[in-house]
Amino acid sequence: MDAQLIAFTGVAAGMVAMPGADFTVVVRNALVSRRAGVACALGVAGGLLLHTTLAVAGVAAVLAAVPALFRTLQLLGGAYVLYLGVRTLDGLRRQRDPEPGRERPVVSGGTLSGEAVAAGPGDGSRPLRQGFVTNALNPKAPITFLSLLPQFVPAGSPAMPRTLVLALIVVAVALVWFPAVALLVDRLGRWLRRPRAARAVEAVTGSALTVLGLVLLLEPLTA
Known part of the structure; x- marks a missing residue:
């Protein structure tokens, strides 16, 4: 591996590991089960694969050239993240104040049944x-990669093979980082899934997703 690839791997690792909606959604699902967390992590990696493919194909240039399309995707992404956050917080509210005649959610295996955004073992x-939708609806990602990937293509080298390698590095880093986060959360699950701790994590992740969704929604509206 040449020096440029090593440098790009470090940059890609920093971009992938930066806390955001992807990280929060993976943690949220990993609290439900290891399977849900890893599945969500694979979905995020799939979204990154889509973005890097778009960047390599040059489709991201269209998003940059058509502001209306870019803003539409921004609004869709923000609305989806906001939906996940509001749904999480609503689940906590219903847990504290159940409807008349409705029992409080019971704790099964350390997880509050019925409160997870992620589905149970059957789905x-x-x-x-x-994971895929949260990442795929971020229109900034392909444009970021479109501007970043050419910086690591040596002068005189064929662009397509090199950018494909760089794109695969990004996806590989995501396939290591996000499942590792899911497994770590699952490892700490005995403590994190205690009713009080679970409610606290739910409140933090739900609030984080709600704030991130609002920021994503307001950014194109105030631009």
């Missing part, structure tokens, strides 16, 4: 879909 596709 493993929902965490995967959440």
Whole structure:
């Protein structure tokens, strides 16, 4: 591996590990189960694969050239993240103040049943879909990669093979980082899934997703 690839791997690791909606959604799902957390992590990696593919193909240039399309995708992404946050906080509210005649959610295996955004063991596709959609609806990602990848293509080298390698490095880093986060959260699950701790984490992740969603929504509206 040449020096440029080593440098790019470090940059990619920093970008992938930066806390944001992806990180929060993976943690949120990992609190439900290891399977849900890893599935969500794979979904995030799938979203990054889409973005890097778009960057390599040059489609991201279209987003940069058509502001209306870019803003539309920004609004869709912000609305989805906001939806996840509001749904999480609403679950906490219903847990504290159950409707008349409705029992409080029971703790089963350390997890508050019915309160997770992610689905249970019977629907493993929902965490995967959440991870993918959360990442895929971020229109800044392909433009970031479109501007970043050419910086690590040596002068005189064929652009397509090199950018494909760089794109694969990004996806590989994501495939290591996000499942590792999910497994770590699951490892700490005995403590994190205690009712009081689980409610605290739910409140933090729900609030973080809500704030991130609002920021994503307000940014294109105030630009």
